[in-house]
Amino acid sequence: MSHKRLMALAAVAALLAGCGATAPKAASSTGSGAEAQAQAQANSPAVAKADLAPAAPLAGSGRDPSDCLPSAGQTWSKLRKACVQVFDVADIRLTDPDNPALAVYVLFSPDKKVAEMFSASFPDGSVMMAATRGGNSYFANMGRVLLLKDSQSKEGWRIAK
Structure with a gap:
C-alpha cells in the first residue's frame, strides 16, 4: 500500500x-x-x-429561559405566547431609529388592538403596545415608544420616541 x-x-x-x-x-x-x-x-x-469522555455541548445548542433557541433566531413573543423568528413572522419591518444598521419588527394581534415591537434597544427584547386612534397608532408606556401610521414612508409606518 x-x-x-x-x-x-x-x-x-x-x-x-x-x-x-x-x-x-x-x-x-x-x-x-x-x-x-x-x-x-x-x-x-x-x-x-x-x-x-462525555460529549461537550454543541455550540449554539443553548436555550434561553423561555425555552427558545437564540442561535436559531428564536425569541419569546408575549403576544403569540410562543418562540418565534420575528424576521420571518413580522407584520412590519422598520429601520431602528437608534441604530440604522438594525431592524425593528412588529407583530399585530388578529384584531389589531395590540402590537408587540421587537428591538435590540429594549431591555426585554420587546414591548407590548396598545392601539390608539382607531388603529392608526400604537403606544407603549415602557420606553415611551409610538408606532404611527405614516402614508409618506415606504413601509407605511414610522417609530417615534
Missing part, C-alpha cells in the same frame, strides 16, 4: 475514532509497517479514552 494511502487511512481512522465509530479495515493483507502503525493508532488506549 502506498505511503499516501496509508496516511489517508490513518487520518480517516483518527476522525472516525473521534466520532466513536470504528476504523475501516486495511485493504491489503500484506501488513506493511506503516499499515500496522495506522491500525495500532486506531486501536490505541488514547482513542478509547476519548470515546469514553
Whole structure:
C-alpha cells in the first residue's frame, strides 16, 4: 500500500475514532509497517479514552429561559405566547431609529388592538403596545415608544420616541 494511502487511512481512522465509530479495515493483507502503525493508532488506549469522555455541548445548542433557541433566531413573543423568528413572522419591518444598521419588527394581534415591537434597544427584547386612534397608532408606556401610521414612508409606518 502506498505511503499516501496509508496516511489517508490513518487520518480517516483518527476522525472516525473521534466520532466513536470504528476504523475501516486495511485493504491489503500484506501488513506493511506503516499499515500496522495506522491500525495500532486506531486501536490505541488514547482513542478509547476519548470515546469514553462525555460529549461537550454543541455550540449554539443553548436555550434561553423561555425555552427558545437564540442561535436559531428564536425569541419569546408575549403576544403569540410562543418562540418565534420575528424576521420571518413580522407584520412590519422598520429601520431602528437608534441604530440604522438594525431592524425593528412588529407583530399585530388578529384584531389589531395590540402590537408587540421587537428591538435590540429594549431591555426585554420587546414591548407590548396598545392601539390608539382607531388603529392608526400604537403606544407603549415602557420606553415611551409610538408606532404611527405614516402614508409618506415606504413601509407605511414610522417609530417615534
